Amino acid sequence: MERNALISGYTDVTPFLFYFCNEVYNRLQVDAVPSKTGLEVYQTALAEGKITEKERLLWEYVLSAYGAEEFTTKQLEKDFRNAAYATIRTFVMKFHEMGLLTARKAGNRVFYHVGGTSDGRPL
Incomplete structure (x- = not known):
């Protein structure tokens, strides 16, 4: 991300957003089936x-x-x-x-x- 910011003048957060959305999606899939405490x-x-x-x-x-x-x-x-x-x-x-x-x-x-x-x- 830092290298992209030096070249383009702005920070590309696309990789972070992709990772974040993927993690949220996976968490929702796991949490969809409730487990007993x-x-x-x-x-x-x-x-x-x-x-x-x-x-x-x-x-x-x-x-x-x-x-x-x-x-x-x-x-x-x-x-x-x-x-x-x-x-x-x-x-x-x-x-x-x-x-x-x-x-x-x-x-x-x-x-x-x-x-x-x-x-x-x-x-």
């Missing part, structure tokens, strides 16, 4: 009886204790102190599948945090 996904699963009382307690604990911080299943087991490792493992796998937890592998460890996944599942 994490809260909606959780509330629906809870209302349908797909979440156990222990999982509800674990979810509330994860939200209050970790917020946006990462945690491992072992750390959650140690901090929560009221569930067996198998229960914790089932919980994180289930909530990851629902899109409520995001997983990140680091070597042989998996770190979880509250939030949607990179493939567009709910937040």
